[in-house]
Each structure stands twice: as C-alpha cells, then as structure tokens.
Amino acid sequence: MYNVLAKLRVGEAIEGKEKKAYEDGLVGLLKDIHDRIDAEVARAYGWPVELSENDILMNLVALNHERAEEEARGHVRWLRPDYQNPDGRAAETRQGKLEIAAATKAGKAPWPKTLPAQISAVREVLEDLGEADAETVARTFMRGRATTVAPLLETLAGLGMAEVIEEGRYAV
Template sequence: MKKLRAGAANEGKDRQIYDNGLIGLLKDIHDRIDAAVAEADGWPADLPENDILMNLVALNHERAEEEARGHVRWLRPDYQNPEGRVAEARTGKLEIAAAKGAKAPWPKTLPAQIAAVREALEDLGEVDAETVARTFLRDRAMAVEPPAGNVCGPRHGRDDR
C-alpha cells in the first residue's frame, strides 16, 4: 500500500501482491476511514500528516486534562463503567503513604514502578533503594533498585558505597 500511495509502478511481483492481497480494496477502505475520522474531528480530509499529528497531540492533552479533573469520556460506558460512577479528580501525585505508617502497594508494571519510585524520591530526597522499598507493601530493595538506579540516575535511589 505504501508503494501505491507513493505512486510507484505496479508491475511484476508487486502487481501479484496487489491482486492477491486486494490492496486496492484495502486502500479504498483506509481512505474512507481516514475521511470519516477527519470529518468527525472537523478536520479537512487532505490535512498533512504533520498537522494531523499536532492535532492528535493537542487532543490527547485535552483528554488528559479532562480526566485529571474527573471527566472521563468512556468509549463503552456500559462495559467500562457499568455503575456509572463519576471519576475523582486526580492531583497527579502518587499517594505513597496516605496515613502515617500506611504503605502503598508495589506497582506491577515497569512504567508505574518508575513513577512510584520517582514520587518516593521526591518525598524522601536522596536515599538508598532499601529506604524507598520500605514505603511500599512489597519491601524488597531488589525490586525497587532497577527503576530507582537506572531511571532516576546514579544520584537517586542507589547505595554507592
């Protein structure tokens, strides 16, 4: 399809792939989807790719701000939010210890772990990985050390004795 959009000659093996893969049909479907999406967003159908990307980034920032204020636009509300609960506004801060002595659970995904370690380091200052680990329910310095040492740099979360 890239060659077709670029206007390259459609000969030999390329023609066979075009015919067998129904590339013309796929291109038509893609073009109709692109036009429908552009119309739904109020954009011209021939908007350059860079402008599309800029618009998408702006839309993403708007969505993130709305969600931070507690307004979530569900794609499938009956499935994603069956109770119809209103989302709470987020402050952007990870609550590591809401109450004195309370520990936050250790996040399961690496991006969430990195965010949690950064938040802990903001609150605690320069400390070793074991100290950061103690702020979480899963008290294992080895689990905290990679995100703390590799992402936050050598000055944070490392014991450089």
C-alpha cells in the first residue's frame, strides 16, 4: 500500500497489481488522511504545509537544539507532567560541555576513548605521581575506574614501562 502511495505522491501511473492494491487498500483515503495529518503537524509547528523533506528535517534539528538549550537552562516542557514530574520540581540547570571544562580545570582530565590513549594517559599519571595503585590513578580522571585502570597498569608493567613495587602498586 505504501509503495502505491509513494507512486501516487510523485504522480506515477498506477497499473496492474498496484491498481488493485490502490482500490482494495483504499490508498486514496490513506493519502487523504496522511495529507491532513501532515497539514495539522505543520500548522502546530507554525511551518508552511508545502515544506520539502529536507526543510522539515532542518527545522526539526533547529527545534531540537532550541529545546536542548532550554533544558540546559532548567526549562523542561513536560509532555505528561503528572507522570514525568509528579512533584512539580523544577529541573536542574546543566552545564553540558562546560562540566567537562570545569572538571578539567579542577584537575581531572576526561577519560580517553581509545585504548592507546588510555595507556598513554595512565603512564603519564603514573609518571607524575611516582607510584600509585589503580584506584589513585583512576581518581585523576573524570569517569576513571580502577577496574579499567588496573589491567592497563599490568600491561605497562608487562611491557617494562612500569614496575610492580608491591601487590597492586606501580611505579615508573
């Protein structure tokens, strides 16, 4: 049915099996319903009805950015406030990317995304600290975890780039 509807929308001829699908599936009625829904959605957003798909997507992306900025300032437009926010509490203001910058200024670097970068970062921290365990190294990173750092320290020791000075403690 929707293949027939797509052909109908672009003005292609509907013949053979597609003609039967058009008639049996009431595709003309389906098109009318979709057109009315599309018009009401456009009206609700304050957009012209004749927008191209690309323009609709661009408008939705812009609207998404606006809403994200509002929510970062603490203004949330609840769809179902009785369910989503029953206590009527105001949303907290979030900093987004500014949180990362603030944490970095406070002395915590973001945890690297790739394994080579993680190994390098752990080695640099170990050099700065002189000696440390996985928990201490992990605490120098935002979202650093000792369970992730420990195997990296073991790897550095195995490669001769760090040494085990006692169980669970390493030095460069």
